[in-house]
Amino acid sequence: MIIESTISLLLLLIQVPATALLLSRLLKGPRRYPPLQPQQPTPDMLGRVSVIVPTLNEALRISPLLKGLSRQSYEVREVIVVDSRSQDGTPDLVQAAQQQDPRFRVITDDPLPSGWVGRPWALHNGFLFSSERSEWFLGMDADIQPNSGLVASLVKTAQTEGYDLVSLSPQFILKYPGECWLQPSLLMTLLYRFDPPGIYTEEAERVMANGQCFLCRRSVLASINGYMSAKSSFCDDVTLARNIAAAGFKVGFLDGAKLLKVRMYEGAMETWKEWGRSLDLKDASNRAQIWGDLWLLSAVQGLPLIILLAYLPMSSSPYLPISLVLGLNIFLLFIRFALLLVIAPSYDRKNAKGGWLFWLSPLADPLAVLRIFLSAFHTPREWRGRKY
Template identity: 60%
Template sequence: MANSLFLTAVPAIFLLLQIPATLILLKRLSTARDRNPPLQPLASDPQSITPQVSIVIPTLNEIERLPTCLEGLRHQAAREIIVVDSRSQDGTPEYVQKLQKEFPIPLKLVTDDPLPEGWVGRPWALHNGFLQSDPSSEWILGIDADTVPQHGLVASFVQQATIDGFDIVSLSPKFILKTAGEQWLQPALLITLIYRFGATGDRSQFTEDRVMANGQCFLSKRAKLVELNGYELAKSSFCDDVTLARAAAQRGAKVGFLDGAALMQVRMYTSMAETWREWGRSLDLKDASTPSQTLGDCLLLTAVQGLPLPILLTLLLWQYVALLPMSLAMNIWLWLNAFLVLIRVLLVFGIRGSYTDVGFGFWLSPLADPFAVFRIWLSASSKPKSWRGRTYD
C-alpha cells in the first residue's frame, strides 16, 4: 500500500509543477517563427546617419579588450566615440590618448567622478558618457569594451531602430567561446533566458515588466534619456540594461530587443569559472524584477530545464536496470521529461548560430542544465558584493 502510494504521489507532485511550466514554455517557444529577422550589415554607411550617433564605452582596466572594440568602431557611422574610464590602472586611458590623434572618428576620453553613494560603476560610467555627449546627437549607443563590432553595425542598427520607431533597442550578439568548459556551461546559461523570455526579436512575449535588453550594444534616443534623467533609474542595478529598458517601457517608451549576431561578436569571459562567477550573478535579473517574478522564473527553470534530465535518467534506471514497477503516473512523468529533454536537445541546434565556433562541449551543454539552474537560484538569493574589480557594501 505504501509502495503504491509512493509510485503515484511522488510523480503527481512533480507533474503539478512541470505540466503548467511545460505549457508556458511551449507558448513562449511557439512564437519564435514570427520574430523579427536578424539584422544584417548595410553594404555602405549612409552619410545621413553619421552625425546622429554618439557611442559611449565604459571602461575599467580593459586594455586587453578595448583595442579590438575600437578597431571595429574605426569606420562606423558615428559622430563621436566617448571612452568613459573609471580610473583604470592597466594603461587603458593612456592607450586611448595615443589613438586620439589618428582615429578617423572624434575620440574623447572622459574620467568619471568617484562613484556616488547608491550607484553601481557601469551605469555611472554610461550616465557620465551621456552627459558628455554632443547635444546634437539624436542617438546614444552604449557599447561594452568586450564587443567586436562588425562593419555596418551602427548604420544598420540605427536604420532599423528608425524604421521600427524604437526609443530604446538593444542587440543580442554572436558569442566567442574558446575553451571546452565555456562551450559546455555558457549555452546552458543562455538557454535560461530563452526559457524565460522567448527568442530574441520576439515582441509578442513581452509585457512592459518583462522586456529584455542587452547592455553590450544598447541604443537609446537622446531625447528619451533626457526624459529619463539618463541612467538614474538603473543606478543601483547590476543588470542596468534590463532595469532601464523596463523602466522606460513602463513610462511609455517603445523598447525592442533584436538579433544582432551578424553585427557584433563578444568574448564575455575567458573561462568556465569566470562565466559561472561573473555572468551567473546577474543572470537572474532580480534587480529588474519583482520578488514574485524572480521566484516564478526560478521555479519555471527548475521544472523545465533543471529537473528533466535527472528525472529521465532516474526513471530509466528504475524501469530498465532495477526492473522496478512503474505506475501510470510514473510513465506519464517519464514521457513528459523525455519530451522536455528533446526540446532542449533541439534548442542546441537552434542556438548554434549564436556562436562563432563550437566544439564537443557545446553539443554536451544540456548536461550542464541542472548546474545552470542552480546558479540562477544562487544568484537570486544574494546580492553581488563585487563587480568588475569594484567592491560594494
C-alpha cells in the same frame, strides 16, 4: 509504487504548466524579426550617434572594439570612452586611437557616489558629456567586437520599426572546453524565461535587453534623467529598458549575431562567477517574477535530466503517473537538445578547444539553474574589482 505515483503526480503539477508556458514562448520563434545584417548609412544619418564605452582596466580586451568603431561610418559623431581610473593603460590605447580617428576621446568619471554601481555611473557620465546634437545614444561594452555596418544597421532598424530603444544579442566567442559546456546552459536560462530575440514584448516587466550594444533615443534617455533610475542595478540594461518601456516607449531586443561578437570571460570558473552574477535579473524584477522564473527554470530546465536518471529504472512500471512523468521529461530533454540548433549561430566555436562540448551543454543544465538560484538570493558585493 504508491509513493512513486504520488511523487509523480506532484511533479506533473509542477512541470505541466511550466511546459505549456515554455511552449507558448518557443512557438513565437518563427515570427521573430530576422537577424540584423550590416548596412550602409544614408546621408540623413550624418552625425546622429554618440557612442559611449564604460571602461575599467580593459587594456587586454578593448583593441578590437576600438578598431571596429573606427570602421563605422559618418553616422557616428563621437566615441566617448568613460574610464573609471584604470591602472592598466586603457586610456593610453584610446588616446592612440584618437590619433587615427578624431571622433575618439577619453574622459574620467567622478568618484563613484554612494548608491551607484560603477557601470551605470560611467554610462550616465557619458550621457551627460555627449553631444546634444546627436539623436541616438549607443552604449557599448569594451569586450564587443563590432563589424562594419553595425551602427547604421541599428539606427535604420530602430527608425523602420519605430523603436525608441533597441539592443542586440551578440555572437559569443568560446575558447576553452569548460565554457563550451557551461555557457550555453546559462544562456538558455534566458531563452526559457523570455520571448526569443526579435519578438516584440508589450509587457514592460518581461522586456529583455543587452547593455553590450544598447541604442536609445537621446531625448528618451533625457526624459528619464539618464541612468538615474538604474543607478543601483547590477543588471542596469534590463532595469533601464523596463523603465523606458513602462514610460510608454517602444523597446526591442533583436538578434545581432551577424553584427557583433563578444569574448566575455575566460574559462568555466570565470563564466560561472561573473556571467551568472546578474542572470537572475533580480534588480529589474519584483519578488513574484523572481520566484516565477525560478519555478519555470527548475521545472523545464533543471529537473528533466535528474528525473530521467531517477525514473529510468521504473520505465516498465504500469502506473500511468510514472509513465507520464517519464514521457514529459523525455520530451523536455528533446526540446533542449533541439534548441542547440537554434542557438548554434550565436556561438563562434571555430577556434575553441573542445568545441564539441557545446552539443553536450544540456548536461550542465542542473548546474546552470543552480547558479540562478544562488545569484537570486545573494546581493553582489564586488563587481569588476569594485567593492560595494
